[in-house]
Amino acid sequence: MPTRRAESSQESRQLLIEAAAALFAERGYKQTTVADIADRAGISRSSIPWHFGSKDGLLMAVIERAAEELRAALPPGKPGRGTREFFTDVAEILRTTSASALLAILIDAINPDSPIHQRYREFHERARAVVADWARTLPHRPGGLSPEDVAVVVVAASIGFQAQWQLAPDQVDITQAFSSLAQLIEGGPGRSAPETSR
Amino acid sequence: MPTRRAESSQESRQLLIEAAAALFAERGYKQTTVADIADRAGISRSSIPWHFGSKDGLLMAVIERAAEELRAALPPGKPGRGTREFFTDVAEILRTTSASALLAILIDAINPDSPIHQRYREFHERARAVVADWARTLPHRPGGLSPEDVAVVVVAASIGFQAQWQLAPDQVDITQAFSSLAQLIEGGPGRSAPETSR
Numbered sequence: 001m002p003t004r005r006a007e008s009s010q011e012s013r014q015l016l017i018e019a020a021a022a023l024f025a026e027r028g029y030k031q032t033t034v035a036d037i038a039d040r041a042g043i044s045r046s047s048i049p050w051h052f053g054s055k056d057g058l059l060m061a062v063i064e065r066a067a068e069e070l071r072a073a074l075p076p077g078k079p080g081r082g083t084r085e086f087f088t089d090v091a092e093i094l095r096t097t098s099a100s101a102l103l104a105i106l107i108d109a110i111n112p113d114s115p116i117h118q119r120y121r122e123f124h125e126r127a128r129a130v131v132a133d134w135a136r137t138l139p140h141r142p143g144g145l146s147p148e149d150v151a152v153v154v155v156a157a158s159i160g161f162q163a164q165w166q167l168a169p170d171q172v173d174i175t176q177a178f179s180s181l182a183q184l185i186e187g188g189p190g191r192s193a194p195e196t197s198r
Numbered sequence: 199m200p201t202r203r204a205e206s207s208q209e210s211r212q213l214l215i216e217a218a219a220a221l222f223a224e225r226g227y228k229q230t231t232v233a234d235i236a237d238r239a240g241i242s243r244s245s246i247p248w249h250f251g252s253k254d255g256l257l258m259a260v261i262e263r264a265a266e267e268l269r270a271a272l273p274p275g276k277p278g279r280g281t282r283e284f285f286t287d288v289a290e291i292l293r294t295t296s297a298s299a300l301l302a303i304l305i306d307a308i309n310p311d312s313p314i315h316q317r318y319r320e321f322h323e324r325a326r327a328v329v330a331d332w333a334r335t336l337p338h339r340p341g342g343l344s345p346e347d348v349a350v351v352v353v354a355a356s357i358g359f360q361a362q363w364q365l366a367p368d369q370v371d372i373t374q375a376f377s378s379l380a381q382l383i384e385g386g387p388g389r390s391a392p393e394t395s396r
Contacts, residue, residue: 028305031228107226107302110364121366143381152362152375153382159361160354166308168319177350183341184351184382 013051015041017065018097020058025100029059029108029116056115059105063116063123066098070127083185086134087178090154094162094174103162127155142185150185157181211249213239215263216295218256223298227257227306227314254313257303261314261321264296268328281383284332285376288352292360292372301360325353340383348383355379 019041023032034055038045052058070093093099102123109120128151135147135154142150157177164172217239221230232253236243250256268291291297300321307318326349333345333352340348355375362370 026309028226028228030226103308104305106361106365107305110301110361111224117365121369124362124365125369143378143385145378145381149374149378149381152359152370153355153378156356156358156362156375157351157354158358160357161350163304163308163357164322164350164354167304167315167322171319171323172350176347177354180341180343180347180351183343183347187341 009051012041012043012047013061015043016048016051016058017061019043021062021065021097021101024059024062025097025104028104029055034058059116060119062098062101063105063119066093066096066102067123067126069093069096069098070130083138083182084179087182088175090158091161091174091178094158094165099162100166103159103166106159124155127158128152131155138185154181207249210239210241210245211259213241214246214249214256215259217241219260219263219295219299222257222260223295223302226302227253232256257314258317260296260299261303261317264291264294264300265321265324267291267294267296268325281336281380282377285380286373288356289359289372289376292356292363297360298364301357301364304357322353325356326350329353336383352379 016037020032020037023036023040032055034048035045037055037058038048048054048058052061070090105116105120108114109116111117128148131151131154132147135141135150141147145153161172161174161177161181165174165177214235218230218235221234221238230253232246233243235253235256236246246252246256250259268288303314303318306312307314309315326346329349329352330345333339333348339345343351359370359372359375359379363372363375
């Protein structure tokens with residue numbers, strides 16, 4: 001049973017992760033300072049080393065949380081879930097602050113000298129592995145693709161739907177976009193979607 | 199017939215655009231100064247206002263060049279080109295420095311207060327319009343999707359393929375990724391790719 005002190009520490013940790021995700025999403029990783037994060041969270045600046053070691057540590061926690069949310073969208077007990085059910089959950093994840101933070105961090109992470117490069121690579125690898133595991137359970141392999149090929153396409157579309165939607169939320173509907181992707185994965189050429197029957 | 203002076207001015211302009219694209223790709227838009235760009239191009243710093251007005255003007259030129267490259271991939275006289283031919287050209291564009299610069303700039307552009315926000319929105323709109331025009335010429339509408347829905351998916355995949363490839367060029371092959379997307383657009387479930395016949 002957690003003590004009051006432990007509960008409070010856990011709360012501080014959550015507040016700091018949320019503040020970090022929001023600031024990374026707004027300003028990017030480089031432009032955000034540890035002091036900014038502490039101030040936004042309303043937590044003493046001195047507590048960040050205690051919880052996370054450094055700004056990099058906070059970043060790892062933000063990535064970890066987004067990865068957890070992605071894993072939660074595909075519980076091990078439900079491997080055979082339909083395309084639309086899976087994609088609806090992924091679309092929900094992309095609407096979160098964690099996901100916006102991940103997109104903002106991406107550019108910093110591309111540089112091989114970046115301290116977050118390796119961790120971000122691992123995050124993409126894990127995301128592709130989760131999607132490939134799901135693709136393996138599909139009754140039909142779309143277009144004759146391997147589960148790994150499907151994973152690269154679905155992860156790419158997720159990144160690009162989020163980018164287009166964040167840039168122009170009035171023009172790109174992320175839920176509609178995932179519905180299109182589902183139709184591509186489920187349906188072939190000349191097989192019309194049941195547009196008028198529902 | 200251009201004078202020697204005009205040729206030289208045109209050369210300076212090209213050198214500055216190339217230097218700006220390279221630096222935006224390496225460092226992002228905010229972290230790059232006008233002085234950095236002039237130094238990289240080996241051109242006097244005082245010539246940038248003459249050519250472009252400001253760093254924003256240079257950015258517009260970089261976006262414009264990438265947009266030109268995209269338009270060139272779909273010449274008006276060849277609307278009925280096959281999916282693979284079109285995608286091969288798009289994959290080539292994504293390997294260029296201009297495209298890397300566009301990805302690096304994206305995060306800055308998402309903020310509605312950013313001076314480049316509107317211009318980047320227009321770039322995405324134009325990219326979707328080019329892809330939708332191409333999708334209208336397909337003999338079969340994949341999955342019963344509208345040309346506009348196909349465009350959101352193809353633009354998203356392009357952004358996401360580039361992001362995954364730049365982060366992990368040893369793990370994600372951008373040409374293979376576009377081949378997968380082509381198979382999804384051309385082929386339906388259970389229709390295997392002719393893997394062994396070629």
